[in-house]
Structures are given as C-alpha cells and as structure tokens.
Amino acid sequence: MAYYRRVGNVPPKRHTQHRTDDGGLYYEELMGEEGFSSDSSLLYHREIPSAIVDSQVWEPPDTTTTPNHPLKPRHLKLHDLFDARGAADTDVVTGRRLVLGNGDVRISYVVAGKDSPLYRNALGDEVVYVESGAATVETVFGALEAGAGDYVIIPTSTTHRWLPHGGEPLRAYAIEANSHIAPPKRYLSRYGQLLEHAPYCERDLHGPDEPLLAEGTDVEVYVKHHAGGRIVGTRMVYPTHPFDVVGWDGCLYPYRFSIHDFEPITGRVHQPPPVHQVFEGHNFVVCNFVPRKVDYHPLAIPVPYYHSNVDSDEVMFYCGGDYSARKGSGIDQGSISVHPGGYSHGPQPGAYERSIGVQSVDELAVMVDTFRPLELGEGGLACEDPGYAWTWSGRGPGQ
The missing domain is CATH 2.60.120.10 (Jelly Rolls)
Structure with a gap:
C-alpha cells in the first residue's frame, strides 16, 4: 500500500552510510515487492539480517484439502473447533486449523492463549481478523495492538509474533494469500492515495509508531514457504534477534485496520x-x-x-x-x-x-x-x- 511512513532513526539519503554512535555501520535492508518494481521499505539493522546458524525442517499445520464434491452449500461452525480451556496451550501460528483453501488463498481459524513463535510467511500476505480477545503483534517494523474487530495486515516475509493478553483467549480468522493484499484499485488514485468515495482512508490505517528492539542469541524463526510444489516449513536460527531495526521508512509495512472504521x-x-x-x-x-x-x-x-x-x-x-x-x-x-x-x-x-x-x-x-x-x-x-x-x-x- 503506497502510504509513506518514517519511523525511528534513518539517514537523510537512502543507500548511504548510516553510522552508530560509536562509528560503526547500521546494515540497510530493502524489503520490496515485485522485484524492486513496487512498494518497498528500507530497514536499518544493528546486525547483519542475513546471518543464520541453523536451518531445520518445521512441519506447519495440515494444509491438505478435500474438494467440495458433490457440490453443495456448507455451514461450518468454527467455535466447535477449539475447546477454550485448551487455548492456553495454543498459539496463533502453529495452532491454526485450515478451514478452506485453494491455490490462491487459505482460510484458517484458531483460538489461542499462548505466545506464538517468531514467524514469517514467505508465500504471500496475511490478513488476520480478530474476532475476540486482544494481542500485541510484534514485528520487525515495530509493534501493533490488536483487539476485537481489528484486521492485522502483514506483508509477505515480515518476521512477527502474536502475544495474546487481556485474560481471554484470542479468536483469530486468518486469510493467507499466495499474493499481495491491498485496498481495491477503484478506491485508489493513480498514485495510490485512497479517494474520496472510498469507504475508509489513510487515517484509519495504523502502522507501528516506533522501533521494537529486542536482545537474544540463537533465535528461532518459523518460515512457511513452497518446496516441491507444496507448502512446507523451515525453522531458521539467527545468531542475534531479528528485532534489531533502529529505523525504517517506505510504503511497505504491517498495519491495523478496524472493521468499525x-x-x-x-x-x-x-x-x-x-x-x-x-x-x-x-x-x-x-x-x-x-x-x-x-x-x-x-x-x-x-x-x-x-x-x-x-x-x-x-x-x-x-x-x-x-x-x-x-x-x-x-x-x-x-x-x-x-x-x-x-x-x-x-x-x-x-x-x-x-x-x-x-x-x-x-x-x-x-x-x-x-x-x-x-x-x-x-x-x-x-x-x-x-x-x-x-x-x-x-x-x-x-x-
């Protein structure tokens, strides 16, 4: 979504030296869509973002599907999928249960009370609708607070995790694309601004306001991706915490949007x-x-x-x-x-x-x-x- 934001400490000119207080260099990372030809952001890391020390297989939740055959309308009762008492041992990422899917999009549901692992979806963007409960969504861009009625839009390959809070389980409806997700084109100007006839505007979109810096060594990140024509997972281990971004700017980042807006x-x-x-x-x-x-x-x-x-x-x-x-x-x-x-x-x-x-x-x-x-x-x-x-x-x- 082409709506520029600047957060934290960035240099005056892109692709130039950005030095720490002791004279070292921050490491610039371009996160961009469509091979440098669409929306992007520049992130400035304290450590090298490409450094990993291990990579192992992770088995993501079951993604097998069964055709709707014979053809008929269906009623699916999502609240029957989870015992709320078991939510304390379930997280938003590994606890998802696939409800519907095809080659373009997958719809899952989860009731969670446990913090998720760090997670990155390399298949496409995610839109997660919070039915009830509340959570902090920590991302490499910063943190978002999400509650009932909020959509959380997470761009492809954004490292993040879900931290439920507030005393009740988080009920989440996850829409995972094999593409990018954006406002409808008919509501956008040719430069990407939401137009007057659009049912919402940029004031309703809430991105991270400040960097989120975390410490840690040998930090695991669960990555969902394609291999051999199917959806698979990998558990990568980073020598330092991926949440080491001191500043970023651009038009690509996670944000929150309330259905009530x-x-x-x-x-x-x-x-x-x-x-x-x-x-x-x-x-x-x-x-x-x-x-x-x-x-x-x-x-x-x-x-x-x-x-x-x-x-x-x-x-x-x-x-x-x-x-x-x-x-x-x-x-x-x-x-x-x-x-x-x-x-x-x-x-x-x-x-x-x-x-x-x-x-x-x-x-x-x-x-x-x-x-x-x-x-x-x-x-x-x-x-x-x-x-x-x-x-x-x-x-x-x-x-």
Whole structure:
C-alpha cells in the first residue's frame, strides 16, 4: 500500500552510510515487492539480517484439502473447533486449523492463549481478523495492538509474533494469500492515495509508531514457504534477534485496520456485494458487512436478492450482530457459510418477506469471494453442519 511512513532513526539519503554512535555501520535492508518494481521499505539493522546458524525442517499445520464434491452449500461452525480451556496451550501460528483453501488463498481459524513463535510467511500476505480477545503483534517494523474487530495486515516475509493478553483467549480468522493484499484499485488514485468515495482512508490505517528492539542469541524463526510444489516449513536460527531495526521508512509495512472504521456504502435500492469490499488479492476479495441503514426505496426489499456467483465461491464469516437473511438456518456467531459457484443462493425462507420495511441492520461479517473453487481443509471437515444444504427446501435426501 503506497502510504509513506518514517519511523525511528534513518539517514537523510537512502543507500548511504548510516553510522552508530560509536562509528560503526547500521546494515540497510530493502524489503520490496515485485522485484524492486513496487512498494518497498528500507530497514536499518544493528546486525547483519542475513546471518543464520541453523536451518531445520518445521512441519506447519495440515494444509491438505478435500474438494467440495458433490457440490453443495456448507455451514461450518468454527467455535466447535477449539475447546477454550485448551487455548492456553495454543498459539496463533502453529495452532491454526485450515478451514478452506485453494491455490490462491487459505482460510484458517484458531483460538489461542499462548505466545506464538517468531514467524514469517514467505508465500504471500496475511490478513488476520480478530474476532475476540486482544494481542500485541510484534514485528520487525515495530509493534501493533490488536483487539476485537481489528484486521492485522502483514506483508509477505515480515518476521512477527502474536502475544495474546487481556485474560481471554484470542479468536483469530486468518486469510493467507499466495499474493499481495491491498485496498481495491477503484478506491485508489493513480498514485495510490485512497479517494474520496472510498469507504475508509489513510487515517484509519495504523502502522507501528516506533522501533521494537529486542536482545537474544540463537533465535528461532518459523518460515512457511513452497518446496516441491507444496507448502512446507523451515525453522531458521539467527545468531542475534531479528528485532534489531533502529529505523525504517517506505510504503511497505504491517498495519491495523478496524472493521468499525469501515463506512458502509448504501443506496435507495439494494447494493451489490462489491460496495462492501475492503481488500483484494490475486483471484479473491475481502468484504465487510457492518451495521448500516438499508435500502430506502418505498418498495425496497432490504435483504439480498437470490444470486448465482457464476465465477466465484462466497464465504461469509459471521462475527457479530444479527444476520437476518440467515434466520432459521442454524447460523450464529462463529459460523461460516460457503456458497459455491454453480449454486444459486440467497436469503432463508421467510427472510425476504420479513425484511420489508426494515430501516437498518445490525450485522458484522467478513466475506471472502474467490475466483477459483475452494476446497475443505481438515478444520472445515471437522465442524460442518450436515443439514445446512437442505434448509431452503425443508427436506433432505430420501425425505
């Protein structure tokens, strides 16, 4: 995201000598996208950032998937995946359970109470939505504080860790891309500024404010990457702590964005889902559904019309409020609905009629639309409600 920030101690001119108080040199690192041709930042380290003393295999959480075949809509009950009492022994990185995925994006869920190891995703950017709880996210750029309703956007290969706090488990919904994730292009000027019609602006994006300096020797970093055509992990050991950056500047860094700062776009008649979009990656988008006034045409039907996503799978994570279009389906907070391409979907029976005359909705949901079919991860298979597909008709196979 092309929004310049400068934090800590940097030299007046890039790629020039930056000396310590005792006359030594800081080590400049360029972290950039698309081979020096897109957004980047320059970080100034106390020690050589490339130095490692060991590299061993790490087995990341299970990434195997099962096709959605035979094709049908799914209801996944994420709160059934974790016993909250066991959260004290689970962390946000190694405890993730894959719910859905394809070659472009993976969606996982975790309930965690333990500090994560240092972690770096070399496959793509991550967007982690905090459903509840709170955490400090320490990164090589500095620290971020995240709480309920916050997205934490972490660029590819950013070394970081999650430190839950506050007395309750951290419930986190992780969207991992095989690409970069950014605001929708239609909301950006040709130079990258968020435009007046965008539903949020740069004031709503909160990056690190100061460097985070840590000491340590033989420090482990868990790295997720590709090898042999599959997702694998490596545990690298650094002689000194990676959090040794005294300053940085540029347009690439982690940041926090609250779903509550998203300003909904409404209209006289029902608006299509792209008005809810907040981020996009390669072959997928992320959308917010937030409390808002609804359609005000005198003959409006405020709930969504029935629709066929002929080019995409639609995944809705229900994380707060009262989602009126799904009443009677069994969906509640912590649920995911999966409505695949090739299937026409829409409100539950009775919702169409009940919505007439409604002036506002109180709902909170995160939607991911993908442009290639999603498959079910082991977590998705473990928490499926088998009766959801038949809730529109009222009867299932053989009835």
